[in-house]
Amino acid sequence: MKIRGVLVTGATTPVGERLVRNLLADEEVERVLAVGFEAPETAMPFSYGDRLVYKRVDLSRTREARNLLFGVARELGVEVIIHTAMHRNARHKGGRVHAQNVETLRTLLDLAERHPTIRRLVFKSAGEVYQVQHDLPIMITENHPLNMNRGAPQWVRDRVEADLSACTRMGLTRLEIAVLRCAEVLAPGAGSQLFDYLEAPLCFRPAGFDPMMNLLSLDDCVRGLELAARAFGVQGVFNIPGADTLPLTACIRSWGRFGMPMPAQTLSPLYRLRRSLLGHDFSYGMNRRRFHYCSVLDGTRAHDVLAYAPRVRIDWPAGRDPVG
Amino acid sequence: MPVPPLVARALAHAVLSEDDKELLKKVAVPDAGHGYDAFGLHRDFVALGMALGKPLYNRYFRCVSYGTENIPRKGPGVLAANHSGTLPTDGMMLWMDVIRQAGRVPRPIADHFVPTLPFLGTFFSRGGMVGGSRGNARTLLAAGELLMIFPEGTPGIGKHYRDRYRLQKWRVGHTELAIRHGAPIVPVAFIGPEEQMPQIGRLDRLGRLLGLPYLPVPATPLPMPVRYHIHYGPPLPFADMQPSDADDPARLEEASERVREAVAELIRKGLKKRKGRLFS
Numbered sequence: 001m002k003i004r005g006v007l008v009t010g011a012t013t014p015v016g017e018r019l020v021r022n023l024l025a026d027e028e029v030e031r032v033l034a035v036g037f038e039a040p041e042t043a044m045p046f047s048y049g050d051r052l053v054y055k056r057v058d059l060s061r062t063r064e065a066r067n068l069l070f071g072v073a074r075e076l077g078v079e080v081i082i083h084t085a086m087h088r089n090a091r092h093k094g095g096r097v098h099a100q101n102v103e104t105l106r107t108l109l110d111l112a113e114r115h116p117t118i119r120r121l122v123f124k125s126a127g128e129v130y131q132v133q134h135d136l137p138i139m140i141t142e143n144h145p146l147n148m149n150r151g152a153p154q155w156v157r158d159r160v161e162a163d164l165s166a167c168t169r170m171g172l173t174r175l176e177i178a179v180l181r182c183a184e185v186l187a188p189g190a191g192s193q194l195f196d197y198l199e200a201p202l203c204f205r206p207a208g209f210d211p212m213m214n215l216l217s218l219d220d221c222v223r224g225l226e227l228a229a230r231a232f233g234v235q236g237v238f239n240i241p242g243a244d245t246l247p248l249t250a251c252i253r254s255w256g257r258f259g260m261p262m263p264a265q266t267l268s269p270l271y272r273l274r275r276s277l278l279g280h281d282f283s284y285g286m287n288r289r290r291f292h293y294c295s296v297l298d299g300t301r302a303h304d305v306l307a308y309a310p311r312v313r314i315d316w317p318a319g320r321d322p323v324g
Numbered sequence: 325m326p327v328p329p330l331v332a333r334a335l336a337h338a339v340l341s342e343d344d345k346e347l348l349k350k351v352a353v354p355d356a357g358h359g360y361d362a363f364g365l366h367r368d369f370v371a372l373g374m375a376l377g378k379p380l381y382n383r384y385f386r387c388v389s390y391g392t393e394n395i396p397r398k399g400p401g402v403l404a405a406n407h408s409g410t411l412p413t414d415g416m417m418l419w420m421d422v423i424r425q426a427g428r429v430p431r432p433i434a435d436h437f438v439p440t441l442p443f444l445g446t447f448f449s450r451g452g453m454v455g456g457s458r459g460n461a462r463t464l465l466a467a468g469e470l471l472m473i474f475p476e477g478t479p480g481i482g483k484h485y486r487d488r489y490r491l492q493k494w495r496v497g498h499t500e501l502a503i504r505h506g507a508p509i510v511p512v513a514f515i516g517p518e519e520q521m522p523q524i525g526r527l528d529r530l531g532r533l534l535g536l537p538y539l540p541v542p543a544t545p546l547p548m549p550v551r552y553h554i555h556y557g558p559p560l561p562f563a564d565m566q567p568s569d570a571d572d573p574a575r576l577e578e579a580s581e582r583v584r585e586a587v588a589e590l591i592r593k594g595l596k597k598r599k600g601r602l603f604s
Contacts, residue, residue, distance in 0.1 A: 134437075135455065137458070138455070139459065208442020209445070212362060212363065214362075245356035245361075245362050246360060247360060254358075294439075294449070296356075296362040
């Protein structure tokens with residue numbers, strides 16, 4: 001099915017850039033409108049002639065977003081928005097970050113609902129919106145409780161709020177909305193907490209716990225977004241799990257790191273120190289529960305409705321299956 | 325589990341006999357890609373569990389099982405057993421017995437606090453245990469797994485010695501799941517564990533401080549070497565019930581009572597069959 005135009009936000013992130021490349025490689029997609037923060041000269045290190053249009057826009061500014069959607073997006077006949085732009089650094093907080101994470105999506109929804117050409121909005125949400133708890137199911141379906149803890153950091157709260165903002169608009173207007181709750185993409189620059197955790201040669205973990213986790217490769221994440229973009233007539237929330245389901249210790253070993261079990265109480269101050277001294281992004285407090293209890297996204301709905309199944313494994317530096 | 329699977333395998337192979345190794349090779353263990361299933365089960369840790377439990381199974385508790393042809397060899401199913409003994413050794417012996425007799429790894433459904441226990445929670449999950457949430461059990465049954473459930477729960481294992489062989493409050497969740505998934509329930513009765521470690525008291529507050537439902541006060545520091553008799557009854561298929569009946573409290577209660585009565589009957593027969601007491 002031909003798509004006249006696709007607007008990709010967060011186009012300069014690893015996910016966004018790969019998505020733009022894939023869309024351009026598909027002859028059924030006529031035009032791609034890529035939007036990011038970077039200057040046009042450095043943003044898209046590839047050229048596809050007039051099929052690709054890049055715009056530097058701060059979507060958290062309503063006027064800029066309106067000008068984009070009712071200007072160039074209308075001219076290009078954009079039919080689908082794939083919104084991947086979320087603030088990736090968990091250390092940053094405040095009104096500007098909230099505006100980028102939540103208000104931008106609200107603005108896009110508002111504008112898209114009355115837009116003459118846009119029919120569909122795909123929002124890349126995150127598996128981090130789910131509550132992880134010892135007495136909750138390990139396999140997380142779309143009906144799993146969300147992390148509404150008062151003490152949750154802004155990084156999580158914003159994601160939950162954005163996710164719910166999209167969900168509450170489903171079915172109210174002619175705009176079709178798909179929310180993809182993606183497993184953690186273990187790749188540089190993708191905002192992965194685990195990636196930052198694994199950057200250290202020595203990875204401290206809570207002694208006595210070795211939870212199962214599910215990780216997503218960049219390829220599968222992008223494929224999930226593409227499938228959702230094409231699924232005209234389909235709305236809903238979909239988990240996008242990855243092909244790698246393994247325990248934390250195997251993850252550390254596969255990344256070529258050394259895991260050091262420590263009493264759980266010491267890890268929060270230890271990683272806070274690392275964060276303030278070395279400027280790392282990983283927050284143990286934010287990941288405490290998933291470092292204790294298993295949480296694996298159940299992708300049955302995405303499989304049944306979007307025909308999505310994880311295919312590409314993460315390229316583990318220590319080689320595949322070093323754990324035996 | 326902090327021990328890598330390679331180490332677990334080496335430890336297990338040092339203890340297990342050739343017959344055990346052959347048996348374990350044939351056992352189907354789900355694998356989500358890295359050797360583990362989504363709940364943490366791993367073949368090498370099943371072998372390690374078998375190796376660690378072997379002296380208990382063969383020599384200490386000298387397990388004898390009856391009616392093993394009733395264990396479903398494939399497809400979803402629920403084993404519903406009486407629970408007792410202060411320590412959950414009955415669960416471990418049932419897990420081993422099913423692997424030995426039926427060649428499949430049953431999935432024990434544990435109380436919510438078990439996954440919070442460091443080391444133990446992880447080790448048990450490598451052997452197939454999952455926390456007792458409805459979602460976990462549903463996923464496993466949908467995947468055609470055999471669940472091991474003790475419907476008495478913690479009150480069963482913590483019952484006073486004077487209440488031995490008296491079933492405690494019987495929960496209905498296992499019956500609901502079985503009806504919904506069209507899975508047969510196999511009643512299982514343990515004779516022996518109810519007397520292994522007579523409980524004479526319990527410290528609730530101290531137990532809660534340690535993250536446990538209570539701290540038992542047993543009469544003996546270790547379980548006594550009672551012989552375990554494991555009786556499997558014929559599967560209760562609930563063929564007369566539709567999945568929608570799982571939502572009917574009265575029908576569910578009635579079905580659950582059938583399971584309870586089947587276990588109680590097995591206990592009565594088992595006690596009669598047992599020649600002496602405790603160690604025979």
